[in-house]
Amino acid sequence: xxxxxxxxxxxxxxxxxxxxxxxxxxxxxxxxxxxxxxxxxxxxxxxxxxxxxxxxxxxxxxxxxxxxxxxxxxxxxxxxxxxxxxxxxxxxxxxxxxxxxxxxxxxxxxxxxxxxxxxxxxxxxxxxxxxxxxxxxxxxxxxxxxxxxxxxxxxxxxxxxxxxxxxxxxxxxxxxxxxxxxxxxxxxxxxxxxxxxxxxxxxxxxxxxxxxxxxxxxxxxxxxxxxxxxxxxxxxxxxxxxxxxxxxxxxxxxxxxxxxxxxxxxxxxxxxxxxxxxxxxx
Numbered sequence: 593x594x595x596x597x598x599x600x601x602x603x604x605x606x607x608x609x610x611x612x613x614x615x616x617x618x619x620x621x622x623x624x625x626x627x628x629x630x631x632x633x634x635x636x637x638x639x640x641x642x643x644x645x646x647x648x649x650x651x652x653x654x655x656x657x658x659x660x661x662x663x664x665x666x667x668x669x670x671x672x673x674x675x676x677x678x679x680x681x682x683x684x685x686x687x688x689x690x691x692x693x694x695x696x697x698x699x700x701x702x703x704x705x706x707x708x709x710x711x712x713x714x715x716x717x718x719x720x721x722x723x724x725x726x727x728x729x730x731x732x733x734x735x736x737x738x739x740x741x742x743x744x745x746x747x748x749x750x751x752x753x754x755x756x757x758x759x760x761x762x763x764x765x766x767x768x769x770x771x772x773x774x775x776x777x778x779x780x781x782x783x784x785x786x787x788x789x790x791x792x793x794x795x796x797x798x799x800x801x802x803x804x805x806x807x808x809x810x811x812x813x814x815x816x817x818x819x820x821x822x823x824x825x826x827x828x829x830x831x832x833x834x835x836x837x838x839x840x841x842x843x844x845x846x847x848x849x850x851x852x853x854x855x856x857x858x859x860x861x862x863x864x865x866x867x868x869x870x871x872x873x874x
Contacts, residue, residue, distance in 0.1 A: 605672040614642040631655040674734040694805035700752040712769040715761030748783045770858035785844035
């Protein structure tokens with residue numbers, strides 16, 4: 593029997609989710625094990641989520657809605673829950689990312705989070721010694737839902753060429769990640785350019801940054817440092833970053849030439865013929 597503890601539904605999105613799950617389950621006169629049988633999970637898992645000891649997934653939430661006739665209640669809640677699992681210093685940015693109409697990103701180390709495959713994201717987060725790895729991966733995948741909604745933001749990403757060569761996870765994971773980048777060629781709202789090694793010096797040697805634009809609000813610049821982030825709407829800073837981004841775009845390969853380079857690296861470095869080391873990690 594799972595221990596039940598009283599939850600304060602106002603304490604966090606996860607506590608509210610657990611409170612609502614227990615309330616609607618009891619309204620339906622179902623025990624935890626009975627509900628688990630209906631949605632193909634254990635009663636223990638139901639109990640862990642009801643007591644905020646386990647983070648629900650989107651699939652779990654959709655099955656809950658169907659089983660309890662909740663009209664999408666848990667599917668809507670789970671987005672808040674997953675975003676609440678992001679690092680505290682990142683949550684404000686994640687909220688702004690949802691509202692942005694345009695996102696411009698320069699990434700010298702990693703593929704931008706919105707474009708990562710699940711396994712690449714797992715390897716990146718694992719390399720960073722992230723806690724609660726499964727929850728962190730789920731939260732990162734949840735961010736990508738903004739690209740699936742009606743009226744997604746326009747996203748432009750410039751990747752340093754080094755990103756293509758820096759392995760996270762196995763060769764197969766990298767091959768899948770580079771293919772994911774190539775698949776975005778078919779999305780008109782996503783553009784990907786590669787800044788080649790041959791570009792030499794460039795105006796963004798300080799590191800990665802994003803510029804977010806909104807409908808009716810000032811532009812925002814986001815940049816990370818160790819264990820924290822810097823977010824500013826200062827017009828001078830935003831203007832300077834936009835100017836630097838223009839120079840990066842001019843120095844980067846075209847979208848078509850970038851895709852050709854990504855495809856070549858995918859084949860030559862991560863193709864099945866590339867060698868025996870299938871499980872190399874960064």
